[in-house]
Amino acid sequence: MSRKTDVVILGMGYIGLPTAALLTESKLFVHGVDIDPKIVSTINKGRIHIAEPGLEQAISKAVAGGYLKASLFPIEANTYLIVVPTPFKENNEPDISFVEAATRSIIPLLKNNDLFIIESTSPVGTTDKMMELIYDERPELVNKIFMAYCPERVLPGNVMQELICNDRVIGGINQASTDRAISFYQKFVKGGLHSTTAKTAEMCKLVENSSRDVQIAFANELSLICHKSGIDVWELIELANKHPRVNILFPACGVGGHCIAVDPYFILSDYNKEAKLIKTARQVNNFKPLWCVERINNQRLEFKIEKGAEAKIAFMGLAFKPNIDDLRGSPAVKIIHAVLNGEQSKSHFIVEPNIDRHPDYKLTSYEEATQKADILVFLVAHDEFMTFGHAKEKIILDFCGVLSK
Numbered sequence: 001m002s003r004k005t006d007v008v009i010l011g012m013g014y015i016g017l018p019t020a021a022l023l024t025e026s027k028l029f030v031h032g033v034d035i036d037p038k039i040v041s042t043i044n045k046g047r048i049h050i051a052e053p054g055l056e057q058a059i060s061k062a063v064a065g066g067y068l069k070a071s072l073f074p075i076e077a078n079t080y081l082i083v084v085p086t087p088f089k090e091n092n093e094p095d096i097s098f099v100e101a102a103t104r105s106i107i108p109l110l111k112n113n114d115l116f117i118i119e120s121t122s123p124v125g126t127t128d129k130m131m132e133l134i135y136d137e138r139p140e141l142v143n144k145i146f147m148a149y150c151p152e153r154v155l156p157g158n159v160m161q162e163l164i165c166n167d168r169v170i171g172g173i174n175q176a177s178t179d180r181a182i183s184f185y186q187k188f189v190k191g192g193l194h195s196t197t198a199k200t201a202e203m204c205k206l207v208e209n210s211s212r213d214v215q216i217a218f219a220n221e222l223s224l225i226c227h228k229s230g231i232d233v234w235e236l237i238e239l240a241n242k243h244p245r246v247n248i249l250f251p252a253c254g255v256g257g258h259c260i261a262v263d264p265y266f267i268l269s270d271y272n273k274e275a276k277l278i279k280t281a282r283q284v285n286n287f288k289p290l291w292c293v294e295r296i297n298n299q300r301l302e303f304k305i306e307k308g309a310e311a312k313i314a315f316m317g318l319a320f321k322p323n324i325d326d327l328r329g330s331p332a333v334k335i336i337h338a339v340l341n342g343e344q345s346k347s348h349f350i351v352e353p354n355i356d357r358h359p360d361y362k363l364t365s366y367e368e369a370t371q372k373a374d375i376l377v378f379l380v381a382h383d384e385f386m387t388f389g390h391a392k393e394k395i396i397l398d399f400c401g402v403l404s405k
Helices: 016-025 037-044 055-064 097-109 126-137 159-165 175-185 198-229 233-240 263-271 276-307 331-340 366-372 383-387
Strands: 007-010 030-033 068-071 079-082 115-118 146-149 168-172 193-197 313-316 348-351 375-378 395-398
Touching: 007 016, 007 097, 016 030, 016 055, 016 068, 016 159, 037 055, 037 068, 055 068, 055 159, 079 097, 097 115, 097 126, 115 126, 115 175, 126 146, 126 198, 146 175, 146 198, 168 175, 168 198, 175 193, 193 198, 198 233, 198 263, 198 276, 263 276, 276 331, 276 375, 276 395, 313 331, 313 366, 348 366
Parallel strands: 007 030, 007 079, 030 068, 079 115, 115 146, 168 193, 313 348, 313 375, 375 395
Antiparallel strands: 146 168
């Protein structure tokens, strides 16, 4: 099957690839672009390079049906989606060079009435910058193409469902661009499509995750206060949440993933003087893993002084949140690396039930770890850990509320 490409997606990662799959289900012909030849080859074989329920079947079907093809370079289409990473420089300044490079790659292909959409998390004003870049290179396209920003709002492990059902905020460089982008998303999104400006849509994405970061920081700060005062933080929060207008989150060993721990820096980079609360939340959440490391090391030292031997430690969980296999930015990984200095001895056990292997550490079964370890450190509240009963002979450090649940 062959016909003109409808959509080019630049970036075949955690958002770009599922988006491509859903577009092909609407009978749109999609050309996926990635700079990694291995990823391109994998997709063209109908396979996937990321873990996401339901995705591989959809990609296999799309490739077999001729609706999806991947390559290292873009081709001419009617719609272009920019879904590339926006990493950070050493000083926590956002780096939009990937967005700019992706934009430059399609400038020669653009024609009248084309639609250009950025989905990558970006600093406020990025869409306008890309508009200026395009118009500088192709002045004949001024007011002849449509440009908009539309961030994703999905949860890893449920991306295929949430890309369809979640509401989207869509902001164009003008109302015509917003309307055109809304018409595009209506092809596969069942959730509400909310019209705004490009800058507001960019800020909306950053504010959503910064808000969650602040809420988590409050819970993590409570855990520090309660530990010092001898109060059970899990009981305290449950009781406080009995108030009809209070909904405190539960603390964890830190904040990880690809959004919540990252997006606040997009705001801080441009509004550092004004964003005092957002900055403090980042400081609290960045400190929490260090606090956990200190408690683990203190407990290990107490054991050695009392027993005259090195403690066997089991670290329970590697993922950045419960019941997923995603380790991106995981505070649990940072904690383990700091405690073990990057090395794992035979007296240390690492348990992560959602993955089969790790490049740096040998994984141990839950049963073996709980049986052999002297100190059990719960870092992630996976469902598999909820069956654990408080063994009197074990020392427990519970940073994620496993025992309380």
